[in-house]
Amino acid sequence: MPNSIAGPETALDAALPVPGQPAAAFDTGRVASLISQLLVELGEDPAREGLVGTPDRVAAWWSAFLSPDGAATATCFAESQLADQLVIVGGMSVWSLCEHHMLPMNLQVTAGYVPEGEVVGLSKFGRIAAHFAGRLQVQERFTEQFAEYITGVIGRKDVAVAVRGVHLCMSMRGVRMEAARTTTLHSGGRFATDPLLNQQFLAAAQWNAA
Template sequence: MSVTEFNVHNGSSASKTTEDPLIGIARQLLKEIGEDPNRDGLRDTPARFARWWREFIDYEPGSLGTLFESIGTNQLVVVSDIQVWSLCEHHLLPFNCSVTIAYRPTGQLLGLSKFARVAHQYAHKLQVQERLVDQIALEISTLSGTPDVAVIAKGEHLCMSMRGIKAPAQMTSTAYRGEFSTDAGLRAELFDLLRV
């Protein structure tokens, strides 16, 4: 789908080009908040707004399934500080998260870049942080073939920092699957690694 224009078929083989509906929405939004969308500085804003939304929502993570043979057994693999941005589905305001993903491989290792690709895939939509960590954990479990996955996200939500109480705060949410949900020692090992 084109960012600023769409092809609309009118029943024949010919097509005409129309403006992305998000451009009109952005113009209307500017008018509703008392701005002139035709003034200098705002003239190209509706098209930029439309491009940003299309880019964010139409995110393509690329290949997710690269696997390598595991070197050893009973390893704990941790990828930490994956930075993602998402949008709060309640206020359409951004939140950013630092995501940590841990898993115990069962015969195969997931390619390193795949952790960030998975995190971004689920962040690039209207979201809540609790669902985000759960979706990442399920996807990593599915791709790697192991039930033992932990995901921890720490995030600041602009819907709290910029509006309402206007108090910056950090929210932490977790998703534990497999042995991470039942083995306190395994979780303690993960927490020790994150403190190093």
């Protein structure tokens, strides 16, 4: 029978402001008005053909982006025959927004863990990644949030996460290096103490990112 296991957040944690997470209800009308004002300040006419309805569309996108599906539970399935198996889930691609310049970043996510008596439902990994990506973020924080959540789900620190990011704040502004990539790694529990296990994960993560 599947078990629904809550993530690592406690009731107290949920009540506190979380970095990279909206703290108040989203006012779509107010945001649309601000977008309209921004267009005026940029020398545009929000009423001209082509821009009619743009503030509303932008506000609707912001509302949807900052309201991702919840990741409060992850389903685990009993598998009593497992022994020292490495499970790696790769190919997860999510979009987030750099909180320093509010420009998009694409994050390629690979996660690994060592199951012990049960396995995590595979689709949950993608939902968890999308949950933490749907906010103003930095890649380093995203990597730790994702890893901490999976750690809370399995109840052990045997979790590894690799994230490879393309940041438009680096590609289209500043140094404008389109080929630049940023990689962040988290190695917990056995991944931190077992070089062979960690190398197996890193090899698979590199393959998934190719």
